[in-house]
Amino acid sequence: MVYRSNNTAGKxxxxxxxxxxxxEQVRQLEAPLIARINHIALIFNEIKAILDADQDKKLSEEDRANLKIISDNIDALRDSYEPFIDDPEARQTADxxxxxxxxxxxxxxxxxLFLVEKHKLCDISTLKHISGVSWENEE
Structure with missing residues (x-):
């Protein structure tokens, strides 16, 4: 398998x-809510680490505002989460x-995802590589 990544070079x-x-997000769609909250928090931390480490690029006010919104949303989700939400027997009560x-x-x-796309934090060649798709003949 050949691996090259164009947009993520240098990141x-x-x-x-x-x-x-x-x-992994696709596999998380039917996971318990707490697992999806934790998964989103992991994605946030990875994006923030990449953006913070990029010394060549100063974040715009919009990006800083979006990061704050994301952080606040994750806090709100974690604060409001209660285990009964994921209990199949409490579905009606917790709906x-x-x-x-x-x-x-x-x-x-x-x-x-907006930040990932805006800053080209991952690209199709990387996703194909990790999924095991052969793409040697593609540009």
Whole structure:
């Protein structure tokens, strides 16, 4: 397997780790809410570490505001999470609270993916590499 990564060049190993974590999102969709909250927090920390380490690029006010929103959302999700939300027997009782958490989780995921795309923190070649897709003949 050939590996080359164009957009993540110079971003170090964290770009590869972030790509791994992002690719796991699909498997997390049906996971318990607490697992998805923790997964989003992990993605946030990886993105923040990459952006903080990039000394050549000063973050815009918009980026700093988005990072603050994400951090606040993760705090709110963790503060509002209660184990009964993930209990299958309490689905009806927990439905309203779970839906509120899901909406905030979706919004937080959007902000994270926006930053990934805006700053080109991972690219298709890295994702293909970690998924084992052969792409030797692609440009």
């Amino acid at each position: 170090g190993g964290m770009a590869f780790i972030l790509s791994l974590t992002l690719s 309203s609270k779970r839906k509120k958490c899901e909406k905030l989780l979706d919004l937080t995921r959007y902000y994270l």
